[in-house]
Amino acid sequence: IGTARVEQNDHAGLEDVEQSLRLAQRINSSETARGYLNLAVLTAMSGDLPRSVAVHSEGLREAERLGLGGWLRFLRSHSAQYSYWGGHWRDALKFADEFLAEIEAGSPHYEENQNRNVRALMRLARDDVDGALDDTDRSLARAREVKDAQNLCPTLVVRAFVLLSVGEPDAALDLALEAVEGWA
Secondary structure, eight states: OHHHHHHTTOTTHHHHHHHHHHHHHHTTOTHHHHHHHHHHHHHHHTTOHHHHHHHHHHHHHHHHHHTOHHHHHHHHTTHHHHHHHTTOHHHHHHHHHHHHHHHHTTOOOTTHHHHHHHHHHHHHHTTOHHHHHHHHHHHHHHHHHHTOHHHHHHHHHHHHHHHHHTTOHHHHHHHHHHHHHHHO
16 A cells, blocks of 8 residues: 555655554564565655665665565665665676676576666766667566566666667667656
8 A cells, every 4th residue: 555655646655664564573574575675665766765775774684684585685686776876886886796697697586677777877887888788788678578667667768868878869769758658
């Protein structure tokens, strides 16, 4: 309920998510990790990045304490994004490289795109155009396989930004329009 409320721009929904997290903590549920993940994502969407980073860090510790390997990996998959947002690019690149190495070693994950997109943006900023294009190309291919708007649309936008940055405005526009249509 809280997630739906926040996505409808009702920030009071964060209270619902916090209440569910407290309940999960009280009963020592594995759903505690999901509560941390949801709260971290929703506070980021609401623009409170410092709180989102803090909640994410707590979630990592809690997932590790509870021995929730799958949830720990899911929370770890967001580490590159949080480090990137915070300007900690060395950490962001390290987290993205480590996570993508796991994927390339045969352990696929839903958040592959997020890590490729973060790495692509850093590569682009460092004038590694080929690396940025490769990451966004692979990310877009994966997002099209997953067929989930919350995965595909941000990936389309990052790919469009990279293409626009390297002088391919027509291709960038096509992807940007596809992203807008996807969100609609």
